[in-house]
Amino acid sequence: MGRYPRIAKAHAAHRAPPNLADxxxxxxxxSxxxxxxxxxxxxxxxxxxxxxxxxxxxxxxxxxxxxxxxxxxxxxxxxxxxxxxxxxxxxxxxxxxxxxxxxxxxxxxxxxxxxxxxxxxxxxxxxxxxxxxxxxxxxxxxxxxxxxxxxxxxxxxxxxxxxxxxxxxxxxxxxxxxxxxxxxxxxxxxxxxxxxxxxxxxxxxxxxxxxxxxxxxxxxxxxxxxxxxxxxxxxxxxxxxxxxxxxxxxxxxxxxxxxxxxxxxxxxxxxxxxxxxxxxxxxxxxxxxxxxxxxxxxxxxxxxxxxxxxxxxxxxxxxxxxxxxxxxxxxxxxxxxxxxxxxxxxxxxxxxxxxxxxxxxxxxxxxxxxxxxxxxxxxxxxxxxxxxxxxxxxxxxxxxxxxxxxxxxxxxxxxxxxxxxxxxxxxxxxxxxxxxxxxxxxxxxxxxxxxxxxxxxxDEEGYFWFVGRADDVIKSSGHLIGPFEVESALMEHPAVAEAGVIGKPDPVAGEIVKAFVALRPGHEPGEPLRRELLGHARKRLGAAVAPKEIDFRANLPKTRSGKIMRRLLKARELGLPEGDLSTLESDER
CATH class of the missing domain: 3.40.50.12780 (ANL, N-terminal domain)
Incomplete structure (x- = not known):
């Protein structure tokens, strides 16, 4: 959260005075x-x-x-x-x-x-x-x-x-x-x-x-x-x-x-x-x-x-x-x-x-x-x-x-x-x-x-930061991991267009972090890129938070309003009931 520079409020001379100035x-x-x-x-x-x-x-x-x-x-x-x-x-x-x-x-x-x-x-x-x-x-x-x-x-x-x-x-x-x-x-x-x-x-x-x-x-x-x-x-x-x-x-x-x-x-x-x-x-x-x-x-x-x-x-x-x-x-x-x-x-x-x-x-x-x-x-x-x-x-x-x-x-x-x-x-x-x-x-x-x-x-200045839905948060070896932070780190890599992250049951850690990634045009899925992304994530997030597994997908399942359906990724990974799919946009698995 702190690794990105803040962006100053003034960006262009043509901007109208804001309605909420102070x-x-x-x-x-x-009131x-x-x-x-x-x-x-x-x-x-x-x-x-x-x-x-x-x-x-x-x-x-x-x-x-x-x-x-x-x-x-x-x-x-x-x-x-x-x-x-x-x-x-x-x-x-x-x-x-x-x-x-x-x-x-x-x-x-x-x-x-x-x-x-x-x-x-x-x-x-x-x-x-x-x-x-x-x-x-x-x-x-x-x-x-x-x-x-x-x-x-x-x-x-x-x-x-x-x-x-x-x-x-x-x-x-x-x-x-x-x-x-x-x-x-x-x-x-x-x-x-x-x-x-x-x-x-x-x-x-x-x-x-x-x-x-x-x-x-x-x-x-x-x-x-x-x-x-x-x-x-x-x-x-x-x-x-x-x-x-x-x-x-x-x-x-x-x-x-x-x-x-x-x-x-x-x-x-x-x-x-x-x-x-x-x-x-x-x-x-x-x-x-x-x-x-x-x-x-x-x-x-x-x-x-x-x-x-x-x-x-x-x-x-x-x-x-x-x-x-x-x-x-x-x-x-x-x-x-x-x-x-x-x-x-x-x-x-x-x-x-x-x-x-x-x-x-x-x-x-x-x-x-x-x-x-x-x-x-x-x-x-x-x-x-x-x-x-x-x-x-x-x-x-x-x-x-x-x-x-x-x-x-x-x-x-x-x-x-x-x-x-x-x-x-x-x-x-x-x-x-x-x-x-x-x-x-x-x-x-x-x-x-x-x-x-x-x-x-x-944070100390009153800004709020999203971690994840309560039922999306991953508990791994005593760490509580928000999928959004992992997804954002993966998206910093030039090959990644979208990422969805879930917790996958593990007998030792309780859960491990697994990521599903859709690539930008010009990048091919494969083991070399998988290793590169795993290394990139470990460098950005540390070994405790970074994903242990990465799968490539042509597209990630999303609602028709654009939200990545992490619970559907998890259901498909674990063979669980998929639940209500009425808002699902068509996707490629």
Whole structure:
């Protein structure tokens, strides 16, 4: 952790003054009541609604005719001003009301990154429905499971996705009363038991008054998969918008005239919180790109669209690193001011590569589906320590706790001593429960502390450092070894593109460290390279921590949001049950 130089906060003269210029002062003076005043609330004091803060308040003000949503599709582009976005989402809300969809009904959206996805989410929030975006690459069974658990009443999807993934399973979904199909062309083909989006939504009135909304009304449902069993539905409320707005302002440093691009799909919590809500509440132009990752195409977007703030994932960054900096030569990326990463911890080498390739680091941050918003971040106005999660947001109290034998917890105050990362309950976007699983929810808390399940340390300057999931940590000959540290050391080697590390049972040591490595182009797997990597790791980490075994893989198993699935590597290595694979991206073993 200390072997990487910190990166000074100032990187380019064109950078706008950061919204959070003095971290200590911001924490000292912060209150959630003050943060709430940055939003309007519904007219007449009738509560707080996410869609009003994201759309309607801007549509009624000086930003009404500026671009709110700019969609870049495979075959064209569409731009919505705030006024147009208000009218389009009002039509969705009116269409839902016309179908008899009432307050609290569960509206699911299964689509690629098309404009109708964004309209459906915001329109359903206006109608006080509970919204759950689903990742379009899910297979039929994960989709049906989530629709069942969530008791979906209405589904918005495309004709192709419905026919491939939903239609055959419709009989097991008795709560699903309506399916709205977005056609592939000008009109949808008549499909039995469905409604045409154009006929139902685009013909609806553009006038809609958002009903009074209690800030604690359920608004969003995000599913997160455990290592076993059914996925958990994390419940979030309209008050979460206070967190979305504040973290967009402080953690992502959004300024009102920015062009912002979050590459995450709304099927994941990042793509909803920071691909829809936070940019719109902060009044920026929200860029949506339909196509999946392609480095050259992404660089084209950054250059052509003059992107100012870019929020992406470690997997994408590592894929760009594979190609080196040559594809960036000659490009004008002078508009780019701030880059951030989320999804899993960002290896130090990736942070440093950002400086080499773009002239600035990627700013890592940490949060979970359950937290609803960014909790810990590397801010624009503070030095970056490569590999660190950063510091807690104003209003967020984080600590390192140790679980005691009596079931209680105690705080670890010494620097760089490992424990479980915990957050003091009370931030606006904290989940309010797991749907229908109250006992599972209660297990997440010890008194006033939410226990994240992540092991971490905190240094003497207050920066937090990720060690690993509690169930990922390796116990070898009395040493507790975090897989992330080993993976990061392996990635320093020029041959290594990605690494996943597990603990393998050993009769003497208890566990030994085993690494699985994917190589950069131009490097061949084999015994000479294996020995070289083992020696490199021993030199960097010491014999007690370095891996004892290394296997080569063409690709490592990852979730569709980009997280390396260490528990799947371990299950396959040991011949154990693989558990819930609903979020698995296709991989080569």
């Amino acid at each position: 971290y200590d002062a911001a924490r000292r003076d912060f 959630w009541a003050t943060a709430r005043t940055l939003l309007d609330g519904l007219p007449g004091g009738h509560g707080l609604n996410i869609a009003h803060e994201a759309v309607d308040r801007h549509a009624a003000g000086p930003r009404a005719d500026r671009a709110a949503l700019r969609w870049i599709g495979r075959a064209g582009e569409r731009v919505f001003t705030w006024r147009q976005l208000r009218d389009a989402t009002n039509r969705v809300a009116n269409a839902l009301r016309g179908l008899g969809v009432q307050d609290g009904a569960r509206v699911f959206v299964l689509a690629g990154r098309i404009p109708e996805l964004y309209l459906a989410v915001l329109g359903a929030l206006k109608a006080r429905c509970v919204v759950c975006p689903l990742f379009s690459a899910f297979g039929p069974e994960p989709i049906a499971t989530r629709l069942e658990i969530g008791e979906a009443e209405l589904l918005v999807t495309t004709e192709a996705l419905y026919r491939r993934k939903v239609e055959a399973l419709r009989p097991r979904l008795p709560a699903l009363r309506h399916v709205l199909l977005v056609g592939e062309g000008d009109t949808a083909t008549a499909v039995s038991g469905t409604l045409d989006w154009k006929v139902t939504v685009e013909a609806a009135s553009p006038d809609f008054a958002i009903p009074p909304t209690d800030p604690e009304d359920m608004a969003l449902l995000h599913f997160t998969s455990g290592t076993t069993g059914r996925p958990k539905g994390a419940v979030h409320v309209h008050r979460a918008v206070v967190m979305h707005h504040m973290t967009g302002r402080y953690a992502l440093d959004l300024h009102p005239d920015d062009i912002f691009w979050c590459t995450a799909d709304p099927g994941w919590v990042t793509g909803t919180s920071y691909g829809i809500i936070a940019p719109l509440t902060n009044g920026v132009t929200n860029l949506v790109v339909e196509a999946e990752f392609d480095a050259q195409a992404w660089y084209d977007v950054l250059e052509r669209e003059r992107v100012n703030v870019w929020y992406t994932a470690p997997t994408a960054i590592r894929m760009m690193m594979k190609l080196g900096t040559e594809p960036l030569k000659g490009r004008d990326l002078s508009a780019l001011r701030f880059m951030a990463s989320v999804g899993e911890p960002l290896n130090p080498e990736a942070v440093l590569w950002g400086v080499e390739a773009f002239g600035m680091p990627f700013h890592d941050n940490w949060w979970q589906t359950e937290t609803g918003g960014i909790m810990i971040a590397n801010f624009a106005a503070m030095d970056v320590k490569p590999g660190s999660m950063g510091k807690p947001l104003p209003g967020v109290e984080a600590a390192i706790l140790r679980r005691e034998d009596d079931g209680g917890v105690s705080e670890v105050t010494a620097p760089m001593v490992e424990g479980e990362l915990a957050l003091k309950a009370g931030w606006p976007s904290m989940m309010r429960g797991y749907l229908k699983e109250e006992a599972r929810y209660r297990k997440c808390f010890a008194g006033e502390w939410y226990l994240t399940g992540d092991l971490a340390t905190r």
